[in-house]
Amino acid sequence: MPAPTLKDVALRAGVSVRTVSNVVNDYVYVAEDTRARVQAAIDELGYRPNLLARNLKTGRSRMLALVVPELDVPYFAELARLIIHEARTAGYTVLIDHTDGDERRERELVTEDARGVNFDGMIVSPLSLTEEQLEARRTTAPVVLLGERLFAAGVDHVAIDNVRAAREATTHLFDLGRRRIAAIGVQHDSTGTAKLRTIGFREAFAEAGVQVDEDLLIEVTHYHRENGAAAMERLLDLPQPPDAVFCFSDLLALGAQRVALSRNRSVPDDVAIIGFDDIEDGRYATPTLTTIAPDKAAIARSAVHQLITRIESAPTATHPAPTVQIEAPYRLVVRESTRGVVTP
């Protein structure tokens, strides 16, 4: 038995299809008793509007796409949760896709219409998109990018100040008296956060008047635990291992820490570790992980709101509003992996 339609309800309530539609949409000019009669018919039949039809008519689907490299990376999972929450509050549904860290797939998802699914807008946390690729996209649904880019394409961004945050993280290590400070997470061909964090890292060295030892900059392909672990192996194998490591993600840090501990280095006594992202794992690791904590809720909120603003203003905007760069706050959260265990 097919789902009841407006027509079925209309028949039962003895009114026109249009009137039922008016009731469903809370149109003002419907007499009280008509409304009641229609509502009764709706309830009896268990009518629910067919959104496919409604969307077709209105041209909007109230769906947002979220594209992340990997959903099971805690930072993205936490962010996805917050974004879904924000979107729901605003009456939107989120459709998630992940690129598996595959740049080709990322390009496809963004330039094609995500395999043809309809959505009104897109939030993208990019790996390696170039300016041109985004330009190509802008003809269709609006996009909000998470994370700063080095270029200033005509696309809205939401991000923390990565350079400043990275500088602060590194300075924190200098403040602890460390001098041989390594960085795990450098990516030379990156145009995104990796590059920005590397810049901040170097700035801190400049400020401290210390020369960067290029051997201590470890490049990685991914920001996973295993890459952090491998990087730390390399660092500990050096004739002069570092006394502190700034990892560009908490996962890298957790992998690095695991290796340090299993090679009987004390964290933070032998080597202090600071991460980036403030994922929950870090708060329960042993030792707990010092980190840069971006305000994820603020990022989610800004991204969703900015996107919805674009979506809902799009029809009227003959000249599109200027693109915006939204800066989200962050905090340095000091925990045991740099401070050590504080015994009361």
Added chain:
Amino acid sequence: MPAPTLKDVALRAGVSVRTVSNVVNDYVYVAEDTRARVQAAIDELGYRPNLLARNLKTGRSRMLALVVPELDVPYFAELARLIIHEARTAGYTVLIDHTDGDERRERELVTEDARGVNFDGMIVSPLSLTEEQLEARRTTAPVVLLGERLFAAGVDHVAIDNVRAAREATTHLFDLGRRRIAAIGVQHDSTGTAKLRTIGFREAFAEAGVQVDEDLLIEVTHYHRENGAAAMERLLDLPQPPDAVFCFSDLLALGAQRVALSRNRSVPDDVAIIGFDDIEDGRYATPTLTTIAPDKAAIARSAVHQLITRIESAPTATHPAPTVQIEAPYRLVVRESTRGVVTP
């Protein structure tokens, strides 16, 4: 400028709308040159089919809904990733919603049509659904449930054998020579996995001929790190603390382990810990976490395939096919938190 439609393409190629549609859908009987001409027009205009319209006509959206309690719980994030992957392979898109552990919200999502969004089927990892609630649902899109239930409602399930897995986990602890074995994760009002795992836990005691000390069964509201931490605090405060703990999730285990370590108990020497889920965190924790590893890929694959089978057979099935219970494999993975560090 609105997106081009079939009509625009038809006009440009000098054929009928219908013919363009035939080209788009790879209909066999289209002459080569017509096809080429139409294709050219499609390319020039950048035509993409409007899926809203297509879906309305065909009545299917090729979208699956995935409902999980919390997306940022690693187990669910890992599962979601695999499910998205499987669905994509089969040509479906996944729409994720989470209930925030709220039972009322879970009920709403499942019995209502997930806030009215269209999808062809639903995969649900339930917290506390009852049989009646699911019955109420079955009139609409098909559902596949993740995790066994104690009742055998007319809904397809995919799960591992939780009782057997829990028994095996507990037996592993007995095999290590432990006798005061605690369990973290009991939920008395649960009809789901918590109950099943408790049963398996008790079975292992029966097999070992050991009396269960009810004080060592710790009830929790959620399966999070913080609940595991709180539970371990309670256990360590007992006059006779346990020498092993079976945690019903890896997150509980990680929280518990954190507390044990920070209270200077050695894991596993003073207290062995085993978890459940095999999330990646456990593989990088210190010590690494022994756990029950459900075959998540198999779960995702079975769930998606079963759901799609239902969806695609639904129209022809006057008598629906009998509901199935799919059992996914699992493994006991022994790591440092029970075995200790193996020095080569």
Added chain:
DNA sequence: GCGGACCCTTGCAACGATGCACACTAAGGT
């Protein structure tokens, strides 16, 4: 008593695509 304002309800067309049935041509079979 009539124009106008205000309520309430409705029919028709349209959103963009596909299902269906049919028209037409050309070739092949009897």
Added chain:
DNA sequence: ACCTTAGTGTGCATCGTTGCAAGGGTCCGC
């Protein structure tokens, strides 16, 4: 010569909903 079959293209109706504009009714003021 006629019928069938395969190959190719088309028109119309339809999916379920909403935009639009107009139709009627009531009530008011003058």
